[in-house]
Amino acid sequence: MNSLLIYCRSGYEADTAGELTALTSEAGIYGYPVFTPDQGFILFHFYEQGDADRLGQRLAVADTIFPRQIVVVTAHLEDLDKTNRAGPVLAAISDADTDEWKNTLLFVEHADTEAGKALAKFCRKFTVPLRQGLRKQGALTYKEKEDGRALHVFFTDYDNCFVGHSYPAMRSPFANGICRLKFPPKAPSRSTLKLEEAILTMLNDEERREIFREGARAVDLGACPGGWTYQLVIREMGVEAIDNGAIDEELMATGLVDHYAADGFTYKPKFGRVDLLVCDMIERPDRVAVLMSEWLEKGWADHAIFNLKLPMKKRYDTVTAAIGEIQSRLGKKAGGFRMKVRHLYHNRDEVTVTVIKA
Template sequence: MKGLLLYCRPGFENDCAAEIQEQAADCGCYGFAKTERQSGYVYFECYDPSQVAALLKQLNFFRLVFARQLIAVSELLTDLDVNDRITPVLNAVAQYPLCGDIWVEAPEGDETKPLLTFCRKFTVPLRAALRKGNRLTSKESDRKPRMHVCFLSNQSAFVGYSLTNNSSPFYMGIARLKFPPKAPSRSTLKLDEAIQLFIPKDEQEQRLHPGMKGVDLGACPGGWTYQLVRRGLFVSCVDNGAIDQSLMDTGQVKHYTDDGFKFQPLLRNVTWLTAKDEYGEKVQYPEHTHVNWLVCDMIEKPHRVAKLMADWLEHAYCREAIFNLKLPMKRRYYAVKECLDLLISQLGEQAFEFQAKHLYHDREEITVHVRWKPFKRK
C-alpha cells in the first residue's frame, strides 16, 4: 500500500488534509497530503509505505471529522486501457487481504458524476473476476475488509481496501436517506444520518426506545424532534419559535420558549456508582441520567455549544448527546479541534466516548456525538 484515500465534501479538501496530516503524525506516521480544489477527496501518501496497513487500523474513522471514507490504497493506476480495466485491478490487489465485498466508486463532484453509471456497470464483471481469482469471498461478509476501486477519470483509479469496523457503511461515504414527508424540516436528515452512522444498527433500538426522555435545544420547527418522536421518545423542545403542530398533536412533545443556554431538565436524584473502565481503572458513572438524550442544533458560536454540551453530560443531565457545531469561514479544522479538545478535557476519555463527523447532510457545520460509556458494576 502507498497511502490513504479519504473522501470529503467538495470544498473541504484542505480541512481534510490538515486533519489527516496531523492525525497520522500523532500515530507516528509521516507523509504528505495531495489535494485538488473541489475534487471531493484527499490522497495522503506515507513516506514509509510499510506503515499504511497499521495506520488504517490505528486511526479512528469516527473521530476523523472531515473524512467521509477511509481507504488504504496502492499507487494511482493511470493510462488504463479502456478495453481491459480488470487486469490492472487484479494485479494491484494480488497482495491485499481477502475482502468480503467490492465498491466501485468515484468521489463526489460535478466532474466525476458522469463516471457513476460506468462504475455500476463495471462492478459486475469485476466482482466475478475477483471471485475467480480468490480475492473476494463468494458470500458478502460484514467483517472482512471491503475493496474499493475509485475512478478519478475513465482511465485512472485508486484501488484499495477499508476496514468495515473503521469506515463508513455507506457507498461513497454518502448516506442517501429518504426525506420523511411528515417531517417539518430537511434538517431532520442530519439527525437521522448521525444516528445511522454513530450508533451501530444492532444497538439503535435499545439506545433510542419508546418511553425514553429527550431534550431538543433549538428545536424549531421540529425536524430533529421528529426523529426522536418517531422512535417513541418524549421530547422537551426548547426554542422561542413555533413547533410543527402535528408533532405537538402526538402528545409526546412539550414546548418551552426558553433560552437553550438556561434551560434545565427536571432533575431527579442521581446515584453515582464506582465501576471499572475498559482498563480496569475505577470511574464514577451515573446510575441514571435526568434525561436519556440531548440533541442541539442551535445556531450559536461553536465553543459556546461545546461547553454547554460538556456541562450537560458532566452533570449527568443526559446519557448521550448529538449536536451540531457551526463552522467558521476560515481554519475550520482548527476551530473544530478546539471544540473537541474542550469536550475531551472537561469530560475525559475514560468515561466518555466521542465521535464527530462532517455528515453528508451537514453544510457549514459538523455533527458530534458524545456518550457516557456503558459500564460494568464493580
C-alpha cells in the same frame, strides 16, 4: 504505492489533510497530504514503506471527523485502454493479494463532486465484469461478507483510477462512504436526516437501545420546525422542544412534545434532568461546547448529540478547540463518556458530536 486515499466532502480537503497530519504525527507515523481543492478526496503519502497499510488496519473512519472512507492504495492506473479497462485493474488487484486476507467486497467508486457523479453509471456498469473477473481469478469471494477486506476501485475520470483496499471494522460500510437516507415524508424539515444519520452511524446497538426507550425524555435546543424532535418522537421519547420559532403541528398532536419559546442558553430541564440533550442552534461552536459541557457536568442530561456550525475557514482547528473545551470542562468525568465527532453526509458546514455516558 504507500498512500491512503481518503474521501471527503468537496471543499473539505484541507480540513481532512489537517486532521490526517495531526493523527499520523500523534501516532509517530510521518507523511504528507496531497490534494486539489474541491476534488472530494485527498491522498496521504507515507515515507516509511508499509505505513499506509499499517495505518489502514488501525484507523477507523468512525473515529475520525472529516474522512468518509479510508482506502490503502495499492496502484494508480493511468491512461487505461478504453477497450480493456478491466485487465490492468484485475492485474493490480492480483499483485496486491496476500494470503492473510480474503477480499469479500468490491466497491467501484467516484468522488462526490459534479464530475465524480457523472461517473456513477459507468462505475455501476464496470462493477459487473470486474466482479466476475475477480471471482474467476480467486481474488474475491463469491459470498459478500463484512468481515474481509473490501476492494476499492476509485475512478477520477473514465481513464484513471486508484486501486486499493479497506479493512473490516475500520471502513465505512457505505459505497463512496455515503450513508444515503430516504427523507421521512412526515418530518418537518430536511435537518431530520442529520440526526437520523448520527443515530444510525455514530451510536452502536446497545447505545441506541439504552437511549431511545419508550418513556425516556429529551430536550431539543433550537428545535424548530421540529426535524430533530421528529426523530426523537418516532423513537417514543417525550421531548421539551426549545425555540422561539413555530413547531410542526403534527408533532404537537402526538402529545409527546412540549414546546417552550425560550432561550436555549438559559433553559433548564422541566423535571430536573433528561436522558438526552440534542442541540442544533446556529451558534458559535465555543458557546455550544460550553453549554453542552454544563448540562453533562451538572447531570441535567446523561447523553448529548449536537451540531457545531462551522462557517469559518479553519474548521479542523475550531472543532478540536471545542472538543478540547468540553473535555477540560468535564475534567475527571470526561472518561465516563464516549465522544465521537463526524462530518456526516447530511451535514453542511457543521459537524455532529455524540457524547454518550459509558
